[in-house]
Amino acid sequence: xxxxxxxxxxxxxxxxxxxxxxxxxxxxxxxxxxxxxxxxxxxxxxxxxxxxxxxxxxxxxxxxxxxxxxxxxxxxxxxxxxxxxxxxxxxxxxxxxxxxxxxxxxxxxxxxxxxxxxxxxxxxxxxxxxxxxxxxxxxxxxxxxxxxxxxxxxxxxxxxxxxxxxxxxxxxxxxxxxxxxxxxxxxxxxxxxxxxxxxxxxxxxxxxxxxxxxxxxxxxxxxxxxxxxxxxxxxxxxxxx
Ligand code: OAD
Numbered sequence: 001x002x003x004x005x006x007x008x009x010x011x012x013x014x015x016x017x018x019x020x021x022x023x024x025x026x027x028x029x030x031x032x033x034x035x036x037x038x039x040x041x042x043x044x045x046x047x048x049x050x051x052x053x054x055x056x057x058x059x060x061x062x063x064x065x066x067x068x069x070x071x072x073x074x075x076x077x078x079x080x081x082x083x084x085x086x087x088x089x090x091x092x093x094x095x096x097x098x099x100x101x102x103x104x105x106x107x108x109x110x111x112x113x114x115x116x117x118x119x120x121x122x123x124x125x126x127x128x129x130x131x132x133x134x135x136x137x138x139x140x141x142x143x144x145x146x147x148x149x150x151x152x153x154x155x156x157x158x159x160x161x162x163x164x165x166x167x168x169x170x171x172x173x174x175x176x177x178x179x180x181x182x183x184x185x186x187x188x189x190x191x192x193x194x195x196x197x198x199x200x201x202x203x204x205x206x207x208x209x210x211x212x213x214x215x216x217x218x219x220x221x222x223x224x225x226x227x228x229x230x231x232x233x234x235x236x237x238x239x240x241x
Contacts, residue, residue: 001088001235004166004173005076006191008095010180010207014225015067017098021182024208042156050136050147057151058133061116064098072179072228073104079232080106091169093162095181095188097153110169112160112188118152121145127152160187170194175201177231180224183212192216205231 009019013028022030039045040056080090092101093110099117101109114120119130119138126142130149138149154160170176176195183189192215195202204216205227213219220227 001083001086001175002091002173003079003083003089003175003177003235004091004093004169004191004195005177005179006093006095006181006188007076007101007179008181008188010182011072011094011224011228012067012070012096012098012100013180013207014070014072014223015098015100017063017067017096017100021184023182037156041153043158046150046155050150053151054134054136057116057153060097061131061133061151064116064131067098067100069100069104070225072224073100073106075229075232076101077105077107079235082232082236091173093166093169093188093191095185110162110166112154112162112166114151114153114161116151116153119149120152121148122150123148163187166191167194170200171198173200175203177203177205178210178212178216179205179228181206181210182208183210203231 013019018031019028020031022033035056039049040053046053076092083090092106093112094101095113097114097116117129117131118127119134120127121140121143123140123145124143126140128141134149136147139146140148170191176192178192189212192202192212196215202216204210204213204219205224206221207223
């Protein structure tokens with residue numbers, strides 16, 4: 001069985017990572033309610049105020065050290081191993097810039113919106129693994145440009161990463177599953193329609209109704225930390241039966 005899972009901020013919410021938009025969880029505000037998105041997540045915002053943008057992503061990067069994967073991340077890693085043992089495949093495509101899938105044991109995670117642990121030089125295009133804070137004084141280790149380094153995050157108006165690879169995986173899968181995403185941002189929000197047009201089965205697992213819930217064959221409402229392990233048990237149980 002070949003499955004593609006698309007994850008969003010909701011899968012990391014129970015680990016303590018803020019979602020971008022408010023949800024029905026009364027304990028959490030959305031990040032975009034606290035910071036204007038055009039100031040911290042656009043190339044124009046970075047050009048206008050790089051100090052603010054570095055500060056915003058430095059806080060997010062520092063927060064990685066304070067959070068842990070939750071049962072949903074671990075369950076997907078278990079599903080990946082379980083399917084691979086039988087010649088199948090689970091491809092995890094994430095909009096998340098955290099590293100919780102990897103720390104939960106998942107392999108070859110496709111980060112379509114970039115990663116907090118990666119830095120990109122806007123002068124020469126060099127990318128490198130980096131956990132340190134960035135500032136306007138940061139120097140690119142490759143071209144030595146001061147102020148060149150920026151978070152390796154896809155901002156609004158920029159092209160998401162790995163789109164051809166993601167499309168190829170959706171074409172090759174039999175089941176497409178969306179977990180913890182509001183379906184508000186394209187192209188990720190359109191993958192369910194692509195999967196439907198290709199005749200794939202589709203399932204959504206999300207706390208609230210998403211913008212695209214009506215496109216899915218089935219929608220399960222609740223917390224990923226509970227519903228994802230249950231769903232993984234169903235898949236692996238059916239395989240073993
Ligand atoms: P959002 O914050 O838009 O949506 C998170 C979704 O997760 C909501 O639909 C919530 O109902 C749901 N949710 C919250 N807690 C949950 C839980 N415990 N279990 C299951 N679901 C839960 O986040 P994304 O959809 O990931 O892009 O946002 C998509 C993109 O918009 C992000 O990658 C980011 C943002 O702007 C960029 O920065 C380019």
